[in-house]
Amino acid sequence: MASTPARLRDGLSARALAAAIDMTAVARDSRSLYLGLAQELHRLVEEGAVAADARLPAERVLASVLGVSRVTVASAYRELREHGIAVSVHGAGTFVVPRGDSQPWGGILRGTQPGVLEFVNAAPPASALLGPAYDAAARALSTTGLHVGYVPTGVGRLREAIARYYSARGLPTSADQILVTAGASDALHAVIDTFVEQGNRVLTEHPTYPGAIDMVRAVGGKCVPVAIDPDDPDTFVENMDRAARQHDPVLAYLMPDHSNPSGAVLPETSRRRLAATLHRHAVVTVVDEASADLRLDGDADVEPFGAPVPDRACITVGSLSKTVWGGLR
Structure with a gap:
């Protein structure tokens, strides 16, 4: 978008915003639907499709137009607020924050430079156990891959392992009490x-x-x-x-x-x-x-x-x- 109409500074209609959102890109985000939506909204802000100071649509209205839950939209707005992309004003709504020379939000999500402690997400680097765990999982694919892969409550072996973890800590737990998200x-x-x-x-x-x-x-x-x-x-x-x-x-x-x-x-x-x-x-x-x-x-x-x-x-x-x-x- 080469320029943004001045009226978008007062309010952006849910239908106009929904038309600009690439829901295919949102659905591709492997982390969570709300994070994919937050990333897509951030893209629209960075590209100028949504003007600085624009008031974003109400959570319930945008959720209805997009066909997602209100929690998804609320969580996406929360991500924007936590990373300085938007701010909520009580009784007025959620507004896009004009950007300065601060680090792009995408860079924050991807992590900071080595040796820099990043306090925004309380997200430490990967454990040394991660690589060996992935290697073991890859070796097991020859048998794991025989399963269709759709297990809404979580893979049985994983649920059993989590149950053993809680039981070992003193809270007797069985696999059928575990839901993996x-x-x-x-x-x-x-x-x-x-x-x-x-x-x-x-x-x-x-x-x-x-x-x-x-x-x-x-x-x-x-x-x-x-x-x-x-x-x-x-x-x-x-x-x-x-x-x-x-x-x-x-x-x-x-x-x-x-x-x-x-x-x-x-x-x-x-x-x-x-x-x-x-x-x-x-x-x-x-x-x-x-x-x-x-x-x-x-x-x-x-x-x-x-x-x-x-x-x-x-x-x-x-x-x-x-x-x-x-x-x-």
Whole structure:
């Protein structure tokens, strides 16, 4: 597009934007549909098809026109915000941010130069175990390839291995309790989209991972923040108990191991009390363990949230992106 009409600075219609989006390119992104959509929106901004300062269409409207879920569009907008491509103004909408001389967003997604620590995505380089693991997988293709490959819940051997991992940590788990997704974000999307409806409340730590807040808001839910105090976990448990009584939440989203961004770790006694408290209030607990294995040398092992009673209403979300490689998605 050689020039952009001035009216696009006030608002870009969903149909006009949808017509410019290459959904074939979006679907080709092997990581996730929302990341493919975010990359395509970024391309349109970089090429000038969407003007700086343009207001993007409402999430629900664009989702309807594109034929995708609102969560997909909301997550794509969130990616744009996190990388400085867009900004949301309460009550006004989401706007494209004028670009300066900062690093292109595509470069951020691909990683930074060797020796540079990149704090935007909490994404370390690949583990030394990755190459041998891929070699082993390639050697197994002669037998694995005989299967049609469509396994919606995850390959059986992988689910069994994950179940053994949880059982070894103290949370008895069977393979039929495991669902394999394309990453922790996809898992959170699936859980929140299943349990949270318009107006439902979700208990969260404060501060917490902003992506989870965006997901809850995208489906019409409302987050109820409960402040974390690493030096006083008993008070945190009591405040969660009080919030559960007052707000009748359907979910609680927790990061008991190296919480993002505080880094707090909930002691075993406190996590047992909290698990029992939320179970008593019939609150399904979503435990984000994306950072659970990022322990420093000398750190003591802490039992998984929900152990040693595995029948409580608890959904654990794990990830290999922090400990092995984000590119596995």
